[in-house]
Amino acid sequence: MYTRRKFLTTSAIAAAGLGLAACRDAAQAQAPKASARTAASGPLNTRAIPSTGEKIPVIGMGTSGSFQVGQSPAELDPLREVLKRFFAAGATLIDTAPTYGVAEDVMGVLLAEQGLTTKAWLATKLSGVNGREAGIAQFEDTLRRLKTDKVALLQIHNLGDLKVQMAVARELKAQGKVKYVGVTHYVERAQDELADVVQAEKPDFLQINYSVASRGAEKRVLPLARDLGVAVLINRAFEDGKLFAQVKDKPVPTALTEAGVTSWAQAFLKFALSHPAVTAVIPATGKPDRQTDNLRAGIGPDLTSAQRDALIAALA
Template sequence: MKRRSLGTTDVSAIGLGCMGFAGVGGMRAMYGDVDFEEARRVLHRALDMGIDFLDTAEVYGPFLNEEFVGETIRDRREEAFIATKFGFRIEEGKVSGLDSRPAHIQEVCEASLRRLGTDRIDLFYQHRVDPAVPIEEVMETLEVLRRTGKIRFIGLSEPGPETLARAAKAGRVDAVQSEYSLWERGVEADILPFCRDNGIAFVPYSPLGRGFLTGAVKRAEDYEEGDYRRNDPRYQGENFDANMRLVDAVKTVAARHEATAAQVALAWLLAQADNIIPIPGTKKRSRLEENAGAADLALSKEDLRALDAAAPVGGTAGERYSNPAMLKMVRG
């Protein structure tokens, strides 16, 4: 597996998003039921392949995801680079708001260390910007945790350009995580250039468009109750049909390379800049191995032009989220 820089170290060029092992709100994951024995095999196979960048968060489960990841790789901790996140208030197993107060950040850090069974968190992200707490206070708290060895690197998830600039002035931001893919390109105008110019790694989550860009998807109504995709506007009605035209363009490029649509979508991301490190999620070893193949797929200028034409900025049909509250928490 090829490597890319993050802070003063390097990680696998493609990471593994672990949210699917225990999605937000309970052990039944957001994208269907989980075979936990297979999930354990996925984590071990990732490390065997050199995919060491593992992404989790306290809110996944809540808490269960960190416990699962920590327990599974306990004997292989030194092979892994673990990223986790803080920033939500969690009460009775549910998210009840944002909370990035310094005392809460410190509490979450200690709790995450226990759940992960480790003595340090490699990358600690603010999961969503808390408008009630100045980002300068957040950065000051994270710098203290860094100096005391509790965390190694500092990240922000879904910051807006002003918040990111203030944070970078207040301390050293090592990574920014936001949604980015062929069907969600909003970060290209401001966040990506800032990260590139300031030596900040950019970590796209949902790099396969919540699975849509693989082409192996169904309409919203065909998913079981409880599956996130039932309520995803981009999976619904005319939006589904319009967005499948992008998938057709991805498949056309894939056919030229004897690759899969997922590999092309990930290779497109990797081609955008050297500081981009996507973290596709999967619960199956076969998909993990497929995704890893994207690191060795070189797209031509013709391929990139065709994909850009098929996926213009703002061209995806449907909102990112059906819940307005979730939309309010991005680009904070």
């Protein structure tokens, strides 16, 4: 299977050639500066996990690509600041996977050195393995790499070896090593299959792609999750950076800036969060200033229907 990690790794290489990072910076530069009157302020919004009522902040953080780095200070110091800003804002949800290169190792070290391991709401995955013993072994290695004895959420990555790994995840949940179990995918063509799985398995969580440019999840996955009481994590809310290239040199729609949205990143994240089935979004970044910008999307009201329509029109 062409995994999300492989896809994002390929995308990252392509992005370097296309200058997508520069596109984001340029797009954000076009957004009006927040005034004291319009800037969003206050604590991060939280939403309840339907299966338990536990509340988690609506802005989380992914690690694919961003935490797949070497050991030099130039690579690790920005990530230390990313984590510092993340937790200082009240965020806790970190999503990773054993198949994201060294991401779990790097995250484990950086959380431990800052005394943040017990504060983190860690979500990881059973990924790319087949068989019960392989799943258990991978999970135990994940705990070692993350320097913890339990995680909040264990997901079956891209539905791989689903029946066996779901049984493993539930076994680990019964042992108290996992609090919630879930399933994931990252492309629209897999959403019907994901919906079938959610309907049959009724996991605590599902994770799926959803953005202003890819709204297929609205057809079945998101309504089903809401009906069944399944929490939803959103990946690829930026379309792996491609959305910033689409809005380069365009201003954020007035309908959004009047509501306090001061960047395209905030607009895209708020779009995903404005669907009533969504629990949290998990944008990945290794840059402190972008982390701060992402976190601001979790403050203040959701987008109205008119504001969502304005954002859709801006990308048409």
